[in-house]
Amino acid sequence: MMALALSSAALLAQTANGTINSTLVNKSGISLVFDTAPGSVALGNSGTSAASANFGIISAFGTLSAGVTRPTVGPTTFTVQTSFDVNVIQGGLTSANYTLTANLAVAAATGISYKVDAVSLTTAAQTITTNGTYNSDVAHNLGLVVSMSAPGSGGPAVGFPITATINFTATAN
Amino acid sequence: MGVNRSSARKARVLLFLCCTLYSIAGQCQTTTGQLTVSMTVQSSINLIFQNNPSVGTNGFCSLTNSGTNNVGLDLGTASFTPATDSLACVAYSHINANTYQVSSSFDVVVTKANTSSPNYRLAAEISTVPPANVVWLVNNTALTNTAFTQLDASDNYSQAITKTLQVQVRNTVPAQSLLETVTFLATAN
Numbered sequence: 001m002m003a004l005a006l007s008s009a010a011l012l013a014q015t016a017n018g019t020i021n022s023t024l025v026n027k028s029g030i031s032l033v034f035d036t037a038p039g040s041v042a043l044g045n046s047g048t049s050a051a052s053a054n055f056g057i058i059s060a061f062g063t064l065s066a067g068v069t070r071p072t073v074g075p076t077t078f079t080v081q082t083s084f085d086v087n088v089i090q091g092g093l094t095s096a097n098y099t100l101t102a103n104l105a106v107a108a109a110t111g112i113s114y115k116v117d118a119v120s121l122t123t124a125a126q127t128i129t130t131n132g133t134y135n136s137d138v139a140h141n142l143g144l145v146v147s148m149s150a151p152g153s154g155g156p157a158v159g160f161p162i163t164a165t166i167n168f169t170a171t172a173n
Numbered sequence: 174m175g176v177n178r179s180s181a182r183k184a185r186v187l188l189f190l191c192c193t194l195y196s197i198a199g200q201c202q203t204t205t206g207q208l209t210v211s212m213t214v215q216s217s218i219n220l221i222f223q224n225n226p227s228v229g230t231n232g233f234c235s236l237t238n239s240g241t242n243n244v245g246l247d248l249g250t251a252s253f254t255p256a257t258d259s260l261a262c263v264a265y266s267h268i269n270a271n272t273y274q275v276s277s278s279f280d281v282v283v284t285k286a287n288t289s290s291p292n293y294r295l296a297a298e299i300s301t302v303p304p305a306n307v308v309w310l311v312n313n314t315a316l317t318n319t320a321f322t323q324l325d326a327s328d329n330y331s332q333a334i335t336k337t338l339q340v341q342v343r344n345t346v347p348a349q350s351l352l353e354t355v356t357f358l359a360t361a362n
Contacts, residue, residue, distance in 0.1 A: 055212035060286030061219035
């Protein structure tokens with residue numbers, strides 16, 4: 001009887017423990033993607049950071065592609081416009097918002113200038129907004145201001161595709 | 174030389190640490206994207222009708238929707254006898270012993286964009302065959318519904334060109350409403 005009691009007590013005392021010392025570095029980061037805006041030109045590669053917007057055939061007086069509007073015509077220029085969304089996604093930041101800048105990758109072709117919202121673009125970075133909202137689609141207007149002059153007289157080339165690349169940079173505030 | 178290499182290594186390590194710390198602290202965060210824009214510009218011309226500066230006086234009735242390419246022109250109610258039209262702005266006359274004419278003038282403005290075309294030609298066409306003994310004219314040129322009739326060979330862009338729409342009605346024509354849609358066609362030269 002005594003032997004059985006001792007054996008039982010010895011078995012109950014068999015415990016073990018351990019600890020894991022774990023670390024995680026939660027790194028912050030932001031990323032930018034372009035999304036198609038409702039009712040606007042459907043972006044190529046929408047949802048990525050390398051998208052494209054094709055205005056199709058544009059003219060001062062002719063029919064425009066779906067999603068393209070012509071807010072102004074004459075006397076010397078006409079403007080065609082569409083909208084697109086910028087979504088800047090952040091994680092691990094205490095930053096409340098972001099600053100968005102844009103610039104043309106190369107100088108614009110003769111007779112055409114580019115605007116994002118009210119800002120005329122150059123090859124130098126221009127500020128589009130200083131308080132962009134994270135993690136949501138923020139709509140911007142993309143305008144093409146086209147000279148109505150004839151080709152060779154200050155107007156753009158006619159009948160040939162014209163392409164431009166706009167670089168956008170979002171910086172956490 | 175060995176000291177220099179060691180200093181450079183230390184500087185690189187320091188830079189890495191600084192960037193890592195900035196990143197963890199949430200500073201110095203930027204991201205970029207590229208939007209490629211493409212389009213093809215096409216030349217175009219545009220035609221609008223507008224009121225002549227003399228609008229409201231005899232021979233110059235007001236257009237509805239003036240300044241657009243789709244306007245209305247009311248020539249009122251006219252009769253051979255009594256020789257009159259209900260609208261003071263309509264010019265009324267007997268052009269011979271058995272035909273009266275009503276007319277009103279307006280301006281045509283054609284604008285160009287992205288073209289080196291020096292001028293344009295202007296033509297017009299009516300939409301339906303008029304009743305017998307009724308003739309529709311612009312600047313004394315009779316119009317048909319089978320083909321555009323040229324009015325001008327070389328008009329200047331962005332200049333108001335005054336045109337007069339005329340309707341000639343013989344006294345044998347029964348009482349009725351006369352309605353036509355007159356299409357003007359400007360073609361770049």
